[in-house]
Amino acid sequence: MSDIAPADAVGIINALIRDGRHQEATDLAVRCDGQWPNLAIFPLLAAQSLASRGQAEPALSACLRAVGKDRLGLESNAFFMALLIHLVPQVHWPQLYDVWRQNFPSAADLDALVAALAEHPQRYDFFGAWSRILLGTEHGTEAVDRFAHCLGPLSEAPPPADAIVAEYSDKAIAYDDDSVHRNSVDGIAPHLTRGLGGQAGQTIIDAGCGTGLAGHHLRPLAKRLIGIDLSPDMVARCRESGLYDTVIEADLIAALNDMPGQAGGIAILGCAYYFPDLAPMLTAARDALVPGGRLMLIDFPAAGAKSVRQTIGGTRRYCRSAETIRDLAAAAGLVVQPPDIVAYFNLPCYLWTFTRPE
């Protein structure tokens, strides 16, 4: 092997991984790691081939070895986060996250990592995954701070209604099969029960209801449960669920404007990210609530001062600072509680609770 260049060895190992020859890929990567012990790429490739065989523990060890050789590099650090999310049960995240943190013993080291990657064009996945791990290790505020690196300035117009309809005509059929979608709603169920429960005989509106995943949790809280969604395919799935008394196919702002003073509770979950400006939504929701009624809203966060930003990778989403939401709530005449920080679509989110004053 001594006459082979590292770049050629990388090519061979990658080809072995592509062919599913993971044992040979791992063996070669380990041999190369011995030959070029200062290069992070070989333990990283070993980690990748081990992960492809579901071997979490050795994959994590190899990946940490790669991190140790290239502490400020994107690939090894991003792969470590991805390994935790995809191969390791959440209960073990705190312990393994601490092992990773030992490569960055001081706050200054961690700042150096963030600074080194802050402008990297492929940083979205890394900071997104890091923020998800932080949520799973109960570091919600830090998760919001890391997620800020997934954001950029507003640069595109929001998708028109027909683009959203087309998007969900593709997604509707398999939407509920995705555990990320199910876990997002299930993870906030206790919050929904606390925020919207306890009012006998009330109507609850699930605005942007999609297939009705939240219906499982909202149904016991409501005498009448109404869904609203723009997408005919999502509406069809939601009706099939049998959980809702009525499902309206419409833009949610238009529909809420047609229901003045009707709802004891409104949930808008995983949908506000389509809206660069939430003012019309909050006003429509306030008017649709009875006095004392509550709105619960999932919104992606933009850390720091007042701002609306958008994601630079993944699904395009509009994200707002807490200050922005507080100002919008005040302008809409809603009383707002401090937000909970929760995971939604595997990213940090603010879960806001607003009350229409009596």
Ligand SMILES: C[S@@+](CC[C@H](N)C(=O)[O-])C[C@H]1O[C@@H](n2cnc3c(N)ncnc32)[C@H](O)[C@@H]1O
């Ligand atoms: C990602 S899905 C979330 C569905 C559901 N709330 C959940 O959390 O599982 C977003 C939904 O918002 C709907 N949506 C987007 N813009 C909308 C609008 N202006 N009015 C009503 N629904 C809208 C989409 O059709 C889609 O079903």
